[in-house]
Amino acid sequence: MFYREAGQFKTSYKADQAVFPIFQDKVFVAIWLLIGFVVIPMLANEYVFRAIFIPVIIMALAAIGLNLLVGYCGQVSLGSGAFMAVGAYAAYNFMIRIPDLNPLICFLLGGLSATVVGVIFGIPSLRIKGFYLAVATLALQFFTDWTFSRIDWFTNYTPSGSIAVQPVAVWGFVFDSPIRKYLLCLTVLVIFTIIAKNLVRGRIGRAWMATRDMDVAAEIIGIRPIFAKLSAFAVSSFFIGVAGALWAFVHLGSWEPLAFDINLSFSILFMVIIGGLGSIVGGMLGAAFITLLPLFLNQLPIWLGINMSTAMVSHLEYMIFGALIIFFLAVEPLGLARIWQITKEKLRLWPFPH
Amino acid sequence: GQDEGESNSNNPPEATKSASNAEGIIVDVSDDNAQFIPVLSYRTGPYAPNGMPVANGFTEYLKVINARDGGINGVKISFEECETGYATARSIECYERLKNKGPTGAAVFNPMSTGATFAITEKAPVDKIPLITMGYGRSESRNGGVFPWNFPIYGTYWTAADVLITHLGNINGGLDNLKGKKIALVYHDSPFGKEPIPLLEKRASMHDFELSKLPVTHPGVEQKSTWIKIRKEQPDYVLLWGWGVMNSTAIKEATGVRYPRDQIYGIWWAGAEPDVRPAAADAVGYQAVSMISSGQAQVHKDILSYLYDAGLGSGEREGVGEVLYNVGLLNAALVVESIRKAQSKYGEKPLTGEQVRWGIENLNITEQNIQDLGLAGYMYPVNLSCSDHEGKRAARLHRWNGESWEYSTDWISGDDAVLQPMVKSASDTYAKEAGLDTTACDS
Amino acid sequence: MTDITQKANLLSIKNIEVIYDHVILVLKGVSLDVPEGSIVALLGGNGAGKSTTLKSISNLLQAERGDVTKGSIFFKDERIDQLNPSTVVKKGIVQVMEGRHCFAHLTIEENLLTGAFTRAVSRKEIADNLEKVYNYFPRLKQRRSSLAGFTSGGEQQMTAVGRALMAKPKMILLDEPSMGLAPQIVSEIFEIVEDLNKKENVSFLLAEQNTTVALRHANYGYILENGRIVMDGPANELASNEDVKEFYLGISGAGRKSFRDAKHYRRRKRWLA
Amino acid sequence: MGFFVEVLLSGLMAGVLYSLVALGFVLIFKASGVFNFAQGAMVLFAALTFVRLLDILKDTFAPITLALIITIAMMIMLAMAIERLVLRPLVNQPGISLFMATLGIAYFLDGFGQTLWGSDIYTLDIGIPKGSIFILESVFEGGVLVAKEDLVATVIAGLLVVTLAIFFQKTRIGRALRAVADDHQAAQSIGIPLNYIWVIVWTVAGLVALVAGVIWGSKLGVQFSLSLIALKALPVLILGGFESVLGAVIGGLIIGAGEKLAEIYIGPYVGGGIEYWFAYMLALGFLMFRPQGLFGEVHIDRV
Amino acid sequence: MNDNDRKLGPTLLKADNISLAFGGVKALTDISFEVKEREVLAIIGPNGAGKSSMLNVINGVYHPNAGSVTYKGTVRQQMKPHEAAKQGIARTFQNIALFKGMSVLDNIMTGRTLKMSAGFLAQCLYVGRARNEEIEHRKKVEEIIDFLQIQSIRKTPVGRLPYGLQKRVELGRALAAEPTLLLLDEPMAGMNIEEKEDMSRFILDVNDEFGTTIVLIEHDMGVVMDLSDRIVVLDYGKKIGDGTPAEIRNNKEVIDAYLGVSD
């Protein structure tokens, strides 16, 4: 009863094409933004910022980026870690090689570098499909691992090949405290989310989805696969590259190639799928779920007052994590976003079952 | 199983008993009169076989201090383990989670991985918590002027590499005789593995030996081509800078290509039981540099009687005194002694990270202290200062005899005339990039 | 046509309700019976729920996240709505799914052979059976070694029907068997249906849009609209019902009219809203 | 020349070892269209179970046989559990969901295996000959060195492949499996019992995992890193084709030889350590010409 | 013959000696025919005769082994499908090829892709051109939705629709491109009489109102005979007949090969 469209008539196509056509949704989003920008900064402590919000937000950005590629365009990629690495290392190189360049611009340039790499590695997708492509993207993963540890130029010849950076400073404003970092990341996420939403509801988004659902038919309609696929690779790797730069500069502060290894790629894919393929909210839900679940499981015994060795706890954590993933997929293969949607549909019907 | 935790599965009655005995040994983190020490450990994932004994040694030393001495000068120690899985992002989360626990926050962090060390190095100065990176981390962080919060006590990779070259010099009748020799570095392709390269290159140009670098990709399960190259080039020595499964695989492959084991020398992270046991007899004769070897000193006997006999051991009895166990134990001993030192200035109560930092920087462990610690014969005196956060430039080699490790040399010193300038230039570069002041120690 | 409604029911559906995806209610209490040895037609417009009814019998709904939430289905007095699909086939019910569903990477012949999967009989018997199917559909014999994915729509439809015949079931659920088939083959298919029905006493439940042909060959018919049965009766009676004539057979008083003359505003009368 | 042959041979034999792992992937893909990422975890789990049982049963009359029987029983139970809890609820779902579910299985197995059996390194010795021998001494100066273990592995892999190839191509079950992989629902509609078939196939894959685990385990010691071998098997898989048993072997040989030759002959010019990505790039190169791998099924999209 | 007086234009499309083979299978052998502007041409023939293949040749999905297609006066051997789309050729498919994960509205909107031109940046921000364009095309699409009487399902994901409605949506998607030449592959398979009548109406209206040329494959003889101006009959990849419905109805060869005994 609380979630009703009844009585809300759309009188123009413009209104119907709004992102949130239903009034309740608008209020809902406004409340979330308020919570994000005002309430949380007032309440949260340092641990919550550093260990929860900042990583979740950055991962949400990466997950949204990957979702554009996997969920919307249907090209499965296991190379997100690599794109993040490219974003991070490129941003670093722009920063040290062009003095006084605004770090935010460096992040964007990092993203653009990832775009270039993404487009190049997207080319095989014109021929290779499905899991063949997924596995083939691992080539990029291993290649970047190798490149950034073997070609010293990228790491500015630091002897060990790991990089350390100072807090980001924009126009004299230093993002050094957790709360500032949080707000920086959140702002970036909001902007990118809007961009993503705009893209997927427009011509490009439809071209991606058409390619995903049936690429032959899409081509017959006049959507060039080369354009659709490569643009998806480009935009997706841009998002992921920026996320990588943020991850490196804002979250880690210091990193080595291992920080962007294949496990990261898998986690991001997890987020996308658990969250919901082809859903922007899904990317966020997935990022929160996959990042927080292990922390939660890890702390659970302590909260429950169960005394267990850390090894036992983390083995259990693995088991429960795996089991939950299977459970969620079995309940709803289309992810958390779909569960959310069905809940809404049920709310709409409530109190009637159908 | 090894990981069944606090209770010893072999004798359940004792396990029940332990609940009461645990009092005073395992102190709750919320105890306001206890010094809190965070423990980052990895008991899962590809490096678990190495991580478990280190964590056991570390925590059991803390426990035995509580059990035997009633804490450090009466201040009990509380600790909490956080599983990192050897992953940097998880380590950061652990760091954030643990840094404010206990009445005074974390006394000191031992990141237990080179990657995590790099990441936490940036955060520690802000939180004012010192880092001890015993035998790992960045070698130039020994310069306390630039890295006031980092303490690579007891040996950096550069020291280890220098000790190895010195040893090769010794057995060849002088460093000059290395001229024309071929030395191959088989290394884990990560910052950890690359850390010794600058030093080895410098040494190579000094003594005119040929250094070939052979990277091995993580996790190191496939090394055929590396060892085919070695069979072809037949280097005089192979330095093995590996970690985890890479080490035992290397030794097996060496057997495969019939490269003599006694010409292979490992870093201390490639010189423990898990590294040689899977290769069993093939590994006989293999040597590695070591901070501390296997064996049981007085303190182990205390651990066995205070903890294991009371059913409070974390692992199996046989594990007490293995190489990595001892590494963890030694690491904990250094932490405890630093706190003790700091108490001498700030009083016998739980101290803050900043206060503990002073204790570490002024740490001075003499032969007498080593006796008192129950580590006689296992430890080398350490003396830290503002400009020297390492405190020691020597290590011993030990050799695997098929059953156990035994020392094969006496303490060998690295050459500070070589090391110091490298530390200086590397840390200066770092300071310049980060815009740091380098004069902290000059006064 | 003999009146078979007196015979014992082979299949009987009692008041079933089907929900997709936990929220979409599609069948709202459907009951129908298929007497032993009969041909029963299930008619109705697009989206009426014909395919859903058939899939709930063969229990293929689960694969589409659909669920029979109420009612029961009996086959020879045995409840089958909780069995898994392969058991249902073992009991003798095979469905030919709408939309062909051939195994694209198997050849036509392999497709047909998999149809005999549940039968533990000699190779000889299976070979005979195969030959029989090839006799029905000579086109398939020509294309026997092509991958099914590369054959034409009609060839795939024949394969799907042929594959079900290979199982030698007691009852066949046919979902739009005539779709995409040339007129000749359509009448061929219905001849096969009558043939099997007469000679081997196979019963049929037939969802078909080609109402004219369906009613010509069936004994009994049900009309489904919007998830409910709105009319049923012997085939010949249905065929002469005025409403049925107009809406399903396209014959109004003056006989069949040309498609050219069809108007948009005709028929908006429904049995149910 | 002798050196080249040695590199080549060692590469080929390394490739066979990858094939052993890749075979497990192929089996499951062929039978259910599932890209089973848990294969690596299954290798670890099987080997871990076996090696720990050996230790527990070491005082009985036939430790190896007993351990083998119990391990096989465990793998069967595992297959049944996976079918019931993972595959059945996910029937007819898109491949990517199933793929993710197998990642869930991988996590679970990693945790479960270690909880049950511990996370240490365990030495596995069931009498596979060790050491190396010189061959072709008359042809090349100094001869060519090969490891005996690798020879044994090659023989075992050969046997497995022949058996499996016959199983798939010639039997009724084999044909049914391929049907299932194409269309779950249609397979159900003609009475192929998916549940039963999946149990069988996952069991067979479990046994293949056991074989791979034992061979790799006696090489490396049984420990967590065994599960990472899967990453070396993936390029083999795409090069050979997801559905082809033979492809897994040929792919293995090409990848093994290719990566070793590259490492030895190209590696030194670019700093070495290129094996990992080179294997993938090599596979990618082949795919550009044959997008379905050398022996994989063609991709059909028709309108 | 109905509407014999209808004005047919000049030749729009001409197939010259098209041959196409897959391995050993000869799908098309030496086929020639032409389509005039505004004409409704039906292609009929037994299953596997090569009808769908012919459509695939016309819009560039298959490339003939021999022969050429002349479209709007330009001769070509090969063309990519999206080029064909650009030239105004749209089609529907025998096996429905809708974009399953998208709503009806979005599916039809994809049909207008070629008519949109907003730049990438504008789309990111959803301002200016991107926004106006989106709204303007939405209007067009709504007209099509009205025309096809599918207003009530515009937001439904097409995967959930019954077969017949899907076919209708597919037609809508093809119409959205405002094609010159519309290829329909069995648009009425799986429909009952009523729905076929609706569909016929749509096809005729499109032909009348927009002057769209239509090539149609269909197995329902009633529909074919009533709607088409001319019929081409294929059998085993060969052309065995070409003429008005009346001519075809009485062609002996066609009756043998395809129609069987006429009902």
Ligand SMILES: Nc1ncnc2c1ncn2[C@@H]1O[C@H](COP(=O)(O)OP(=O)(O)OP(=O)(O)O)[C@@H](O)[C@H]1O
């Ligand atoms: N998988 C599904 N998920 C959601 N809704 C579905 C699904 N399958 C069918 N439906 C809905 O159920 C209703 C009945 O569909 P069904 O396929 O049974 O109709 P039908 O009578 O066979 O129609 P047609 O003649 O077009 O084949 C339709 O409204 C359809 O939208």
Ligand SMILES: Nc1ncnc2c1ncn2[C@@H]1O[C@H](COP(=O)(O)OP(=O)(O)OP(=O)(O)O)[C@@H](O)[C@H]1O
């Ligand atoms: N891509 C392809 N590869 C192999 N053979 C093909 C391919 N496309 C079509 N064929 C074959 O060409 C022949 C003609 O096929 P087509 O689809 O054109 O038939 P059709 O006339 O449309 O038949 P239907 O009425 O059954 O749809 C068939 O025998 C088919 O198997």
Ligand SMILES: [Mg+2]
């Ligand atoms: Mg239907």
Ligand SMILES: [Mg+2]
């Ligand atoms: Mg066709």
